[in-house]
Amino acid sequence: MIVILINAVWGFNFVAAKYGVTHFPAVFFSGIRFLIVIAVLFPYLRWVPGQMRMIAAVAFLMGIFHYAIMFTAVGLAEDISPIAIAVQLHVPFSTILAILFLKERIGIWRSSALVVAFAGVVVIAFDPNVINSLLAMLMAAIAALSMAASTVILRNLKDVGVFNLQAWIAVIAAPGLFLISMVLESGQIEAVQTAGWVEWSSVTFSAIGATIVGHGLMYYLLQRYPVNVTLPYTLLAPIFGVAFGVTLLGDTLTLQIVIGSACTLSGVAVIGLRGNRKRAEKMRKEAT
Numbered sequence: 001m002i003v004i005l006i007n008a009v010w011g012f013n014f015v016a017a018k019y020g021v022t023h024f025p026a027v028f029f030s031g032i033r034f035l036i037v038i039a040v041l042f043p044y045l046r047w048v049p050g051q052m053r054m055i056a057a058v059a060f061l062m063g064i065f066h067y068a069i070m071f072t073a074v075g076l077a078e079d080i081s082p083i084a085i086a087v088q089l090h091v092p093f094s095t096i097l098a099i100l101f102l103k104e105r106i107g108i109w110r111s112s113a114l115v116v117a118f119a120g121v122v123v124i125a126f127d128p129n130v131i132n133s134l135l136a137m138l139m140a141a142i143a144a145l146s147m148a149a150s151t152v153i154l155r156n157l158k159d160v161g162v163f164n165l166q167a168w169i170a171v172i173a174a175p176g177l178f179l180i181s182m183v184l185e186s187g188q189i190e191a192v193q194t195a196g197w198v199e200w201s202s203v204t205f206s207a208i209g210a211t212i213v214g215h216g217l218m219y220y221l222l223q224r225y226p227v228n229v230t231l232p233y234t235l236l237a238p239i240f241g242v243a244f245g246v247t248l249l250g251d252t253l254t255l256q257i258v259i260g261s262a263c264t265l266s267g268v269a270v271i272g273l274r275g276n277r278k279r280a281e282k283m284r285k286e287a288t
Contacts, residue, residue, distance in 0.1 A: 003233040006217050011240020013210035014080045015248050020202035021075035023195060025185035029203060030067040031177035036207035037170035044163035045171065051160060054153050055168050061150040063173025068180060070143035077136035079251035082124050084241030085261050086140035091268045092117045093148030101152060110271050117267025123260030129252045162219040166211060234272075235265050 020029045048055060070087065077083050092114045098104040106114075124130055125137050157165070181188060191199075218234075242261065245251035 002217055003221060004236065006214050006221075007233060007236035008240050009209050009214045010237040011084070011242075012244050013206055013214075014074065014084050014241040015244045016202040016205045016209075017071055017074045018080050018249060019198055020206065021071050023199040024191045024203070025181055025188055026072040026075045027068045027177055027185055028181040028188045028191070029206075030071050031174050031181060032203050033067070033207045033211075034063065034170040034174040034177065036204060037166060037211055038174060040208060040212055041163050041167035041170065044161065045167040046161075046164050048160055048164070048168075051157055054157055055160070055165065056172055058150045058153050058157075058165070059169040059172035060176070061146050061153070063169040064176045064180070066143050066146040066150070067173070068177060069139050069146065073136040073139035073143060076139070077133040079130070079133070080245040080249060081242040081251045081253065081257060081261075082127075082130050082133060082137055083140045084238040084245065085124060085264050086121050086137050087144050087147075088235075088238055088264055088268050089117065089121060089141055089144040090147040090151065091271050093145045094151045095271050097148055097152045102155075113267040113270035115267075117264050117271065120260040120263030120265070120267065123263060124257050125260075127254055127256040127260070129254055130257065162216060163212075166215065235269055238265065 017029075024032065070083075073083055073086075074080060095104075095106060095110060095114065099106065121137070121141065125134055130137065238261070242251070242253065246253050
């Protein structure tokens, strides 16, 4: 029930973000989001000796680069459904980066799954209802690559609490996002002055619901259950995202989008599950 709640929250975050970036400039929206995270998690902020460079790199890649590009993509896209699927490319991207920089090896199953996952996004991109949002999908893929790079760095972090990490990401990312917004965007003051409860609720939900509650609860589960038990459920997040987009925002769901989504999510599932199996086997061998 907890993991279903987590994915429902993450899926609804696409809807909240769409409402938010329709009113606020996208990068400015990301900055406000992290200000709220700072306000809530500041008591958890602790210096981590020897790991601050990696934390700063994660904050840049995930906090600034990923969210700025992803929320801009959400604002540009006519429908959020393709964006919710394209962001899942962070899993195959993580595998590719692990091969290049961590010298990991993959077999035929994960190699084939990589191709299937990317093919699914291509199928979605050339749907007649999506083709006008190709730039948004490309940006979502770049955002996924940035998240994948931060994931590779996160593997090397030791004994950093999830709330401490989120607090540092927010503290480092917020100033950078506001600076980028000041240079590239306009209308921030007017957006703040004219925002109603829907707009403020959207940015608050994105900060507290998706980041603090969602990631906090997932960390709670990962401490108590094997990764290969919890990972398959994370595929519910884009499914929730698509469902919320269709029912609440009136997104168009075509057969081509369904087929492409099935390909991408299937590929992501195989990559994740096979990767966890390999890591479990390696840990057993090291233990013996």
